[in-house]
Every structure is written in structure tokens, then in C-alpha cells.
Amino acid sequence: MSSSTPDSLNLGRLNRRAFFATAAKGLGAAALLSNLPKGWSAPDVGASEAPESPNINFGMIALTDCSPIVIAHEKGLFKKYGINSTVTKGANWAAIRDNLSSGSIQATHMLYGMPFASTMGLAGSPKKPMIIPWVINRNGQAITMKSELKGKVGADPKALKPFVDAANSLGEPMTFAMTFPPGTHNMWLRYYLAAGGIHPDKDVNLIVVPPAQMVANMKIGKMDGFCVGEPWGARAIADKIGYTAVTTQDIWKDHPEKVCAFTEEFANKNPKTVKAVLKALHEASVWLDVESNRAEQCQIVSKPTYINCAPEIILGRLLGELDYGDGRKVTDAFPMHFSKRNCNYPQPKHGSWFLSQFRRWGLVTGAPDYAAINKKVLRNDIYEEAMKEIGVTHGGLDNTPETLFDGVVYDPANPEAYAKGFAVKNLKG
Numbered sequence: 001m002s003s004s005t006p007d008s009l010n011l012g013r014l015n016r017r018a019f020f021a022t023a024a025k026g027l028g029a030a031a032l033l034s035n036l037p038k039g040w041s042a043p044d045v046g047a048s049e050a051p052e053s054p055n056i057n058f059g060m061i062a063l064t065d066c067s068p069i070v071i072a073h074e075k076g077l078f079k080k081y082g083i084n085s086t087v088t089k090g091a092n093w094a095a096i097r098d099n100l101s102s103g104s105i106q107a108t109h110m111l112y113g114m115p116f117a118s119t120m121g122l123a124g125s126p127k128k129p130m131i132i133p134w135v136i137n138r139n140g141q142a143i144t145m146k147s148e149l150k151g152k153v154g155a156d157p158k159a160l161k162p163f164v165d166a167a168n169s170l171g172e173p174m175t176f177a178m179t180f181p182p183g184t185h186n187m188w189l190r191y192y193l194a195a196g197g198i199h200p201d202k203d204v205n206l207i208v209v210p211p212a213q214m215v216a217n218m219k220i221g222k223m224d225g226f227c228v229g230e231p232w233g234a235r236a237i238a239d240k241i242g243y244t245a246v247t248t249q250d251i252w253k254d255h256p257e258k259v260c261a262f263t264e265e266f267a268n269k270n271p272k273t274v275k276a277v278l279k280a281l282h283e284a285s286v287w288l289d290v291e292s293n294r295a296e297q298c299q300i301v302s303k304p305t306y307i308n309c310a311p312e313i314i315l316g317r318l319l320g321e322l323d324y325g326d327g328r329k330v331t332d333a334f335p336m337h338f339s340k341r342n343c344n345y346p347q348p349k350h351g352s353w354f355l356s357q358f359r360r361w362g363l364v365t366g367a368p369d370y371a372a373i374n375k376k377v378l379r380n381d382i383y384e385e386a387m388k389e390i391g392v393t394h395g396g397l398d399n400t401p402e403t404l405f406d407g408v409v410y411d412p413a414n415p416e417a418y419a420k421g422f423a424v425k426n427l428k429g
Contacts, residue, residue, distance in 0.1 A: 051082045051273035053266075058087045059096045059108030062212040062307045063229040064314055065137040065258045066109045068338055070301050072284035080283075081276040089306065092210040093180040100263060101128045107277055109136065110261040111183035113354045115377050119264075122363050123181040129264035132346050133382040134278050136258040136285075140317070140336025141185060141248035142233030143192055145225040146218065147241060150326045155246040155405070157196025164198050176200075177209040177217065177226035184257055187357045188248045189227040194424035195406040201361070201426050212308070218242055229257070230336065231307065231314040236325075238313050243325030249334040252404045254341060256350045267382070275386040282392060285339035294318045342395030346378040349399055349412035356410075356419040359427065366429035367416045 058073065060066040070087060072078050078085035088105060090096040097114060099105045114130070121127030145153055153159045167174045176193070178186040190200045200206055209217050214226045218241050225245070236242035248255060260281060267274050287293055298311035298318070307314065316323070322333035337343055351374040358364050380397070387394050402410045410418050420427065 049082075049272060051276045052270040053106065053273045054082055055084045056086075056107055056273065056277065057105045058085060059090050059099055059105040059110075060087055060306070061090055061093065061096060061109060061210075062309075063109075063258075064231055064301065064307065064318065065140060065229055065336060065338075066306060067288055067297055067301050068136055068281050068284045069109055069260070070306055071288060071297065072280040074300050075284070075287070077280040077283045078277070081280045083273070083276050083280060087306075093183060097125060100130070100261065101126060103263075103266070106266055107260055107262050107274075110259050111180055111185070112256050112259055112350070113182040113184060113187065113358070114180065115259065115261045116351065116354060116358070116373065117182035117363075119377050120364070120368070120373065122358065125182065129376065130261050131264050131267050131379045131382075132259045132261055132351075132377055133267070133274060133379040133386075134260040134281055135256050135344050135346055135350075136260055136281075137336050137338050138254045138256060138341070138343050139247075139249040139334055140257060141188060141227065141229045142244045143189060143225060143227045143246050143248075144214075144218070144233050144236045144242045145245045146223075147243065149224070149245075150243050153245055154324075154326065154328070155250055157192050157198065157246075159196070160193070160245075161196050161198055164203050168203060173203065173205050174225075175205040175207060175223040177207050177214060177223045177228075179211050179228055180208060182358065182363060184248075185227040185229070187354065188251060190357070190361060191404070191406075192227075192246060192251060194422065197424065199424050199426075215239055215241065230317050231309050234313050234317055235309060237323060238310075244322075245324075246405075247322070247333065250405060252402065253334055256347070257336075259346075264376075267379070271382070274382060275389065278383060278386040279390050282339070282344070282387065282390065285344060288338040289340050291319065342398065344383065345394055345396065345398075346380045346383055347398055348374040348378055348380075349402075351378045352412055352415040353402070353410055356415040359416070359419040360422060360425045362426040362428040364428070370415050 058069050060069055073085045073087050093111060096108050096110060097118060100108050115132050117123050117125040119129045164174050176189060178189050193200045211228045211232055214228045214232045215235050217223060218236060233244050262274055288297055295315060298314040301307050302309055302311040302314055318335055320333045320335040322330045352370045355368050355370050359368060399412050
């Protein structure tokens with residue numbers, strides 16, 4: 001997206017005098033405007049619009065899709081909307097969840113399914129209502145296999161089944177890692193395995209490993225494959241210990257991935273604060289989707305404070321340059337994006353898809369109340385209010401069916417039938 005798009009032309013509402021008065025108090029106009037598209041200016045955060053709780057500690061995990069939070073922090077965009085931000089890297093997703101629940105962080109980078117699991121008290125999550133008013137990104141995850149399977153197993157999971165069967169005949173089932181039981185990576189890995197006739201709860205071992213530890217665990221032979229967000233798929237190839245069998249955008253083009261989550265309690269008490277965060281994230285996300293900014297993005301997020309990975313390893317896949325590590329190379333991959341194609345709108349159909357997979361794999365007993373849970377967790381009303389206040393036009397609700405890589409059609413109008421319709425499943429009740 002270029003700097004002359006309608007989004008970028010409508011981002012600011014403050015006149016220059018007010019902006020530089022704000023900058024003189026400590027931000028510095030040059031620091032705020034550095035590397036931002038032309039036409040961007042600071043909003044007039046008067047007393048009536050000021051965040052109720054301006055000091056916000058944001059949680060994040062060492063993954064490329066933490067970028068909107070990091071960029072909004074590093075480029076002064078949170079400050080622009082009255083938020084005094086700090087960013088704290090979590091050790092794992094359980095720690096992120098617990099820190100949000102306890103209030104030691106007030107907003108966080110989070111796997112799409114996690115706020116649902118916490119709201120419902122699923123998969124070991126203490127029951128704590130959480131909301132999703134913002135989807136951070138689409139695409140950008142991968143399933144990595146150990147090098148011994150190179151040239152034998154790729155995008156078609158049916159090719160993996162003979163290896164799974166052989167391992168089981170020896171009493172040594174194959175092991176695959178994901179990052180959190182109700183999270184996206186578990187759902188992508190399960191979907192892939194099941195599409196190949198492999199039952200993830202009966203035919204293989206599934207273990208939980210934090211994202212930044214995936215490559216190290218593969219090196220010592222702890223698992224045969226893993227699903228995680230970038231840059232760790234690319235890092236496995238750079239370290240010559242594995243290859244990408246399939247990307248998650250190969251499985252589901254433009255799938256939702258991470259979110260910015262809050263507890264329901266915090267959001268109810270601090271509605272202006274939440275909207276201020278979303279406004280800053282919008283500006284950061286528009287900046288991130290300007291391809292010429294992605295090299296700078298990688299320089300920033302690669303720091304030890306954040307991802308702690310060489311920027312060149314992060315950059316390639318952000319540009320759609322995808323080396324699978326097994327001889328396959330593409331230069332037009334559908335890369336991670338942060339703003340375009342209505343990325344940030346919390347879509348009920350996406351919530352229902354994840355709930356259908358919770359149902360399919362026995363994380364819930366009986367049919368969940370898809371509509372009621374979506375309404376509680378997915379707060380597109382907050383998203384719409386925040387975008388209206390800064391003059392941003394969005395794409396609104398999308399209820400069109402989706403077809404994933406196995407050809408199975410997901411109809412958002414009937415998620416329960418979808419969950420029950422798979423040959424490989426683990427329904428309870």
C-alpha cells in the first residue's frame with residue numbers, strides 16, 4: 001500500500017500546531033515522523049478522548065507477527081494516541097495468557113484460539129473472559145519436517161502416512177510439536193495430519209514446545225516435525241536441520257492467525273484505551289504492508305529484545321520469496337500481511353471455524369454455542385468504532401464459505417455439520 005492510499009490519507013486529524021506542541025513535550029517531531037508515509041499526523045487527544053489507563057504493557061512472543069505491536073511502540077504510534085507503551089517478551093503462550101489474566105500485561109500478541117479457550121475454560125486454561133477486537137495478521141506459519149523426509153513428504157500429507165505407520169509398527173510413534181493446545185499451530189498441524197488419514201490423537205505424539213525453542217529441539221532429534229510461525233520455519237532451513245513441507249497459507253489462503261487480545265474486564269473499564277491501541281496498530285499495520293518498509297521492519301523486530309533472529313532470515317518470507325528447503329522455490333508466495341484485504345476485522349466465521357475444530361478434536365463436549373461465544377469474544381463493534389473515529393473504511397463482515405487445501409468446504413452457516421463431517425475426528429458428546 002503506497003502513502004497515497006485512502007487509509008494513509010485519513011490517519012490523522014490534528015493540526016500541525018497541536019502536533020508539534022505534543023512533540024515538544026518529549027517525543028520530538030523528527031522521531032515521530034521518521035519513516036512514516038507522507039500525510040500522517042498526530043490526532044488531537046483531548047481530555048474527553050484520552051485513554052483511561054495510558055500506561056500499557058504489551059505482551060509478545062518471538063515471532064514475526066509480533067511486528068505491529070513492536071512497530072507501533074518503536075515508532076511512537078502508541079504515544080501518538082496517548083498510550084505510554086512498554087513491550088515484554090513472554091517465555092511461552094501459557095505465560096502470556098497468565099500474565100494477561102493477572103493484569104501484569106494489559107494487552108497482548110496472542111494465538112487466535114487462545115481468547116476463546118480462556119473465555120470458555122478449555123484445555124487447561126483458567127476461565128477468564130478475553131476479547132479480540134483486532135486481528136494482527138493473516139498467513140505466515142509453516143509445518144517443518146526433519147531432513148530425512150526431504151523429497152518424500154511435502155504438501156500432500158498422504159505421503160507422510162506410510163512413515164507414521166512404519167514407526168507405529170516398531171512401537172516408536174513419530175512426534176510432532178506445536179506451540180499451544182487450543183492455538184492456531186495445533187489446529188493447522190492437526191488439519192494437515194488428518195487430511196492424510198493420520199489421527200493426531202492416536203497415530204502420533206503431539207508435544208508442546210515454545211516457538212523460539214522449536215529449532216533447538218529439532219536439532220537434538222526430539223521430534224520429526226513441528227508447526228510454528230515464522231521466522232522459525234526459515235531458520236530450520238538456514239540451520240540445515242529441516243525443510244518446509246507446507247505453509248499454512250498453502251493449507252488455507254489468507255487464514256487468520258494472531259490477535260491483539262485484552263481481558264473483557266479491562267476492555268469494559270477502559271474503552272478509550274482499547275480504541276487508542278487499535279488506532280495505533282492500524283497505522284503500524286498500514287506501514288508494515290508497504291513492501292519497501294519490510295527491510296526496516298526486520299532490522300527492528302530482529303533485535304534480541306524481540307525475535308532475536310538474523311534480519312535476513314526474517315525478510316525473505318515477508319517478501320513472498322519462499323525456499324521450502326527441498327528444491328521447491330517460489331517468488332510469489334502468499335506472504336504474511338498485516339492490514340490489506342480487511343485483515344484486521346474480527347470475523348465471526350473465523351471464530352466459528354476455530355470452534356468447529358475445538359469440537360472436532362474433543363476440546364469441547366457437545367456442540368458449543370457458536371454464535372453466542374463469537375459475540376462475546378469477537379468484538380468487531382469496538383473495531384468499527386475505533387476505525388470510524390480515525391476515518392478508516394474497512395471491508396466489514398464476510399460470511400462467504402472457505403475451501404481449504406483438502407477440498408472440504410467450510411460453510412460458516414453450519415459449523416457443527418462441518419465439525420462432524422470429517423472422517424478423522426475425536427468428537428465428545
